[in-house]
Amino acid sequence: MVRVLVVDDERGLARALLRGLTAEGFAVDVAHDGEAGLDLATDNDYDAIVLDVMLPRRNGYDVVTALRERDVWTPVLMLSAKDGEHDVADGLDVGADDYLTKPFSFVVLVARLRALLRRPAQARPAVLRVGEIVLDPSTRTVTRAGVEVEMTTRELALLEYLMRHADRVVGKVELRDHVWDSSGEDLNVVEVYVGYLRRKLGRDAVRTVRGAGYRVVG
Amino acid sequence: MVRVLVVDDERGLARALLRGLTAEGFAVDVAHDGEAGLDLATDNDYDAIVLDVMLPRRNGYDVVTALRERDVWTPVLMLSAKDGEHDVADGLDVGADDYLTKPFSFVVLVARLRALLRRPAQARPAVLRVGEIVLDPSTRTVTRAGVEVEMTTRELALLEYLMRHADRVVGKVELRDHVWDSSGEDLNVVEVYVGYLRRKLGRDAVRTVRGAGYRVVG
DNA sequence: GGCACCTCTCAGCGTGCTCTCAGCCACCCG
C-alpha cells in the first residue's frame, strides 16, 4: 500500500485529491495547513507528499526545509498557483523533488507522482561537497579535510548558498537577497561574512571575482 | 493463522471488524474496554492489535504504555475519532506502530494491518546509546559510563527524543512539540530542562547550536 | 498537615552573534 500525504488548504481541491488518489489505490492522508502537514510527515512514513506552496501557518518551502532538517527524505511534489520561474527554482532549491503549476490535470499529477515513487530513494544524502569542504545541512556540520569546523547560523547559510552554486560566480546582491532577508543598500555584510568564512576555512576557500561576486572551487 | 485482537467499545464497529477481518482470514478476538484488552494482549500472543483510543476503564495510550512496560511488543494500530495532529504524535510516541482516524475505510484498515504484519518484528527497543550515555526505554534507566543516573519523567522524555535524533540538530520548537504537549510560545522550559540534563550528565552531554537548537553527539 | 519532589515561570545576567563603520589595501585604469 502506497501512502501519500496531501497538504492543501483549499478544501475542495484537497477533497478531490483525496477521492481521486484513493480511487487510484493510494492510502491518502490530508492536512489543511503547513504545521499539521509537517507533523504528520515527520511522524509517519509516507511514500510521497503532495504539498501546496501557499498554506496557512507555514508555507510549503518552510515545510520542506523543516522536513529535510529533520532528516525526512520523503519525495515531495510541490503545487503552486504562481508560475514565475523563481518559484520553481526556489522549490527545487529547497529540496522538493518535482513541481506542478495550478491548474493542473489530475492525470498529470498521478503520472508525476508515480514517477516520484519509482525513483530509488535518491534525495537522501544531501551533503554538499566542494573540494575538501563538506557541508551536511541535516546535522549543520561543516568539515574541512575531515576536521569539523564550527559555524554560526549566518556563516552556514552563506556557505551553503555558495556551495549549492559552486560552479558559477555568485553576485553579492544575490547573496544579500537569499542569505539575508533584507534587501538593503549596503553589501558590506556579505564581504564581512565572506571574510569570516575564509578565516575558518582557509583564505582560498572562497575566491573573489572582482566586479562580479564570489565563487567556491574544489 | 494470523491472530488479531480488536479493542473497541462501540459494539457495532467491533462486530463489523470482527466479521470483516474474519472474512479476510484473520483469527479475531474482541475486547470492549481497555482493561480487558490489556489482559488479553498480555496473556496471548497476538500478531497485531487494533486499538481504539477512547475506551472505558483505560484509554488506548495507557494500554500501549502498559503493554510495552510488560515487554509485549505486538504491533499496534491505533484508532481515533479525533484528528488533531497531537493525537497522532502522542500515539506514536507512546509506542503505537500506526494510526488511523475514524471514520476510515475498511480496505485501508486491512491494508495498514497487513503492512504492520509484514514488518520484521521491529519495535523491540534496542537500547539507545550515544557516546557513553545509554538509555533503556523499557526499564527507563539511564547510565553514564556505566553509572546509573536518576531521571525524572520529563528529563527522560527529553533525553530520549534527543538521543533518537542523535547527531542532528534538534530545534527547540520541535522539542517543545514532541516532549511537551503544549505548543505555547515560551521555549524557556526546554532550556531549563536541557540545563537539568547537563547537570546530571555533564556539561558537554548536550551541545548548544546557537539559533538552531541542541545536539547530542557520540 | 508537613515534607519531598517534580514541573514550570520569571527575571536578570553574560556572551556570542550580527552588523556597521572607517580606514586601509589591491587591483585596474589612464
Added chain:
DNA sequence: CGGGTGGCTGAGAGCACGCTGAGAGGTGCC
C-alpha cells in the same frame, strides 16, 4: 606612476539568545 574604485578587515556597539537561580504551584506520601 598616481588616482580611483572595489574589496578587505579590525574594532566595537547593540542585542538577541541562551543559561541559571529562585521560587511558586501541584501532587503524592508519610
